[in-house]
Amino acid sequence: MNAFEFATNSPWLAFFLALIVAQALVSPFRYLFRHLNIRKAGWPPDHCDADGDLIEKD
Numbered sequence: 814m815n816a817f818e819f820a821t822n823s824p825w826l827a828f829f830l831a832l833i834v835a836q837a838l839v840s841p842f843r844y845l846f847r848h849l850n851i852r853k854a855g856w857p858p859d860h861c862d863a864d865g866d867l868i869e870k871d
Contacts, residue, residue, distance in 0.1 A: 820827035862868055 814822075857863055857865065860868060
């Protein structure tokens with residue numbers, strides 16, 4: 814059974830497996846970009862406290 818036969822026999826399973834593979838490929842880049850952004854701009858930004866909650870101005 815090749816990939817085309819598998820996808821035509823069970824398209825929903827093939828679709829969800831493709832989503833899992835896509836997530837596994839994209840996830841490291843998301844964390845890399847977050848790391849680079851925090852390294853550039855610092856943490857926390859001026860409008861947040863240390864755990865990321867918005868600071869309310871009185």
